[in-house]
Amino acid sequence: MAELRNCPSCGEFFNYIGVRDICHKCAQQEEDMYQIVYRFLRKRENRAATVERIVEATGVKEEMLYTWVRKGRLHPAVFPNLGYPCDNCGRLTNQGKLCENCTSELKSDLRTFEAAKEFREEIKNREKGTYLSERN
Template identity: 80%
Template sequence: MAEIRNCPRCGEFFNYTGFNDVCYKCAKEEEELYQIVYRFLRKRENRAATVDRIVEATGVDRELLFKWVRKGRLHPAVFPNLGYPCDNCGRLTKKGRLCERCTEELKSDLRAFEAAKEFRENIKKHERNTYLADREKINKD
């Protein structure tokens, strides 16, 4: 079932069906821009172009370029300097939501958390009941 949404680019209402996240008019404009970018990248000398170079040469918005890479329309395997920003640090990544550095940092933090959790559980398991004597009472005797 389609739902009515506002187009994030132009603000017009459109029927959102889950396929396009923009209205028909904006989708058509995006497709024309995509074709410009793709023709630019197909040239042998432009295949290794960076995001900044592509934006400069084609005039396409960098967020739109990131959207195409994220959706798999432009493949970093074919165009090695393409990517999209990591959700954590903003560094370019080619897959997932986090770059390799943030992924490794997160894994390391999780390992440390699990080790600390295991340590606390072991302490609780091996904890002995300790009775403290009243030192003042002992010293008086």
């Protein structure tokens, strides 16, 4: 069932049916901007363009570019200088929410935490040890 919502872009009311979070008019404008960016990037000399260069040449907002890359509409494999900001440090990444550096740092911290946890459990078990007396 449709739900009446305000479009976050223009403020107009629209029927939200679970497909997109903006009204039809704004969705059409977004699609038009996507086509402009895509045509720009399809030219051989622009395939390695940075986000800043694309914004400068097309007038599209950075956030919109990041959204298209995150959703898979623009592929970093084809356009190597595209990406979106890491949720932790802000460095551009192509997959997931964290860049490679933050991911490896997080994994290292988790390994350290797990090793410390195992060490604490081992110490605790040693202190609880059972004492046996010899019986003949």
